[in-house]
Amino acid sequence: MVEMTDSQRTWEAWFDAFTRIRDAWPAPADVACPDGDGGGLHITYTGSAESRIGFATLWCDVGRNGIFLSRVGIPEGADMLTFDATPEERAAAIPDIRLIPTDPYTPDED
Numbered sequence: 065m066v067e068m069t070d071s072q073r074t075w076e077a078w079f080d081a082f083t084r085i086r087d088a089w090p091a092p093a094d095v096a097c098p099d100g101d102g103g104g105l106h107i108t109y110t111g112s113a114e115s116r117i118g119f120a121t122l123w124c125d126v127g128r129n130g131i132f133l134s135r136v137g138i139p140e141g142a143d144m145l146t147f148d149a150t151p152e153e154r155a156a157a158i159p160d161i162r163l164i165p166t167d168p169y170t171p172d173e174d
Contacts, residue, residue: 118144
């Protein structure tokens with residue numbers, strides 16, 4: 065079994081934070097920033113109002129790090145941008161952040 069890399073552990077911690085916030089919806093979730101900087105986490109969804117499928121951006125308001133997730137279900141009642149949102153609308157909803165890259169999958173070697 066191949067051990068996780070540091071970047072994979074970082075990604076997994078951010079994905080876990082996203083999952084906990086999403087699963088608590090519509091209740092607020094007290095989820096700590098995976099970077100440990102004490103910042104608040106925010107999610108912006110972008111998608112289709114009809115299908116409620118789209119993508120999500122999760123970021124911290126202190127460290128300005130975050131992740132991007134494609135093909136996610138958007139909870140009913142959650143605010144979201146539409147796919148045709150203008151760059152200005154996106155900039156107003158999502159600040160300038162550094163996206164944490166996913167570490168490519170490395171299959172187990174037997």
